[in-house]
Structure formats: structure tokens, C-alpha cells
Amino acid sequence: PMTVIGELDKQTGDLLEEIYLDLYAPIIRKTVEVAEMIKYTCNVCHSSKVTFSNQIGNIAKAVGVDGHEVMD
Known part of the structure; x- marks a missing residue:
């Protein structure tokens, strides 16, 4: 995690x-x-990580494997 501050000037950023x-x-x-x-x-x-995980889950389900176990 990180905190990103978009500042217009130094005083506001401070x-x-x-x-x-x-x-x-x-x-x-x-x-x-x-x-x-x-x-x-x-x-x-x-969102790419979520999409990847969902695709792995779909593939695992199609071949009868527990997708959660795969992703652990």
C-alpha cells in the first residue's frame, strides 16, 4: 500500500x-x-490480477480442480 498525493503546490502537499x-x-x-x-x-x-485469477478459476473448474487451491 501507498499514499499518493497529487499536489498543486508545496503548501497543499505539506x-x-x-x-x-x-x-x-x-x-x-x-x-x-x-x-x-x-x-x-x-x-x-x-484488475489484471482479478481477471487472471478468474480465468484460472474457470480453467480449473473445467478440468475438475479446486481453483482456490491452485491460487493458494
Whole structure:
């Protein structure tokens, strides 16, 4: 996990960083545009993992294997 701050200026970024300091995750400060792209990239990565797992589950089911056991 990580906290991504998209900041327009240093003062706003400092304020947001102070709010999120109690979370035990690295804080990444970027421009708003880069932060948005990081979010999109993470979403694509997570959805790819879900899609992959679902496909393995479908294949395992078709051949009579427990997909959960395969993915453990």
C-alpha cells in the first residue's frame, strides 16, 4: 500500500502529508497529473490480477480442480 498525493503546490502537499502521516504506508508526492496516472496504473494492475485469477478459476473448474487451491 501507498499514499499518493497529487499536489498543486508545496503548501497543499505539506498539509495533506500531515493528515496521512499516521498511515503506515509510504507517501508519494507528485503533480496532480502524475498522481492520476499512478492511480490508473494501480487500478489496471489490480484488475489484471482479478481477471487472471478468474480465468484460472474457470480453467480449473473445467478440468475438475479446486481453483482456490491452485491460487493458494
